[in-house]
Amino acid sequence: MKVLFQNADTGDNFEHDIIEKELRIRDIAIQIMKKYEIKKPPFFFTIMKENPTKETILEEDDVLSTIIEKKLDEKTPIWFRSSELHPDMVYKLRTERFEMSGYKLIEIGQKSVLIAGIGLIGADLAAHCATIGVKKIFVLDYGSVDWYNIYRQILYYKKDVFRPKVEVARENLEELGGLEVIPIRIEIPSFISSYNNPKLIEDALSQIESYVKKADYIITALDTFSARMTIQTLALANDKTLINTAAGLIGGVVQLVRPNVDPCLACGVYFERTQDIGACTLATFGTPKIIAGLTIDLLLDVIEDRVVEFNHIKFTPNYELEKGFFEKGSSCIFCDSPNGIIDSFQKKNKKPLLDWLFKTS
């Protein structure tokens, strides 16, 4: 005799042939836990003839053949409810409303995103990527959770203080279900990184590059210009689209850099080595949130191949958004061809980047 068990929240059906006379609710619970990869037994309820207006909670020792006799009718299922769901089901429930509003879930699920820096903007970005259905997220950060992070950066809690951010991010994001997070704890070579010789920088670059190659899109949420330049070089040398984010006292910026389409982050920037300090941490409360949200919308435009007629969005301190299209400047040490730093890197010549990172003035 077939008995229908139904997940009360998702409508998922679980049919079971009741052959053994002594089969109990507990036995079904074990099978459901196995099928849906959940760790805690669900609880069960149904509607009985003797009490047709109210659900009756079933006990784990209840014998199924007795329940079936007393159940309202054959069509009434035995419902089960669990605080856990199969990861695929969690993914479906999390994303189906985006799908209803027109997002191409299949395309989004097939893409992977590397987020460099999971701090004030990057933690939001990582969480948002997981929410919209990106199934593979690389998180690159060398830092640990500190007492300042735990009330501003949504991935970290008090219990996480002193732990590497990438490990905590992986745990908390994978808890959402249906995605894989790859933690990369490598210091990004920059003017202020702690590497004391070019060989160590080269090793770090090779390691980071191996992940950049595996990701479809690269997003930078870093607080120094030189670290952004390093990631930009790795991204563009591998023909990956980059989205750069920044927030500070004077608002925030999202910049799109498609290989061979947009100017790079260094184009037209006059930059002094001594200015290489982060200001993201001083942004207003709302600015990083707005920047992260805009970045995700732009990422979706790029993933879903919509026409993007701008490559720069600025959020001003007066609550205004300014969109613009930046053109490449006349000369740029990074993206000039054929002798720029990025072109050289692509041709396996890392020296120009190393020279730039190590220059003393």
Ligand SMILES: [Zn+2]
């Ligand atoms: Zn450039």
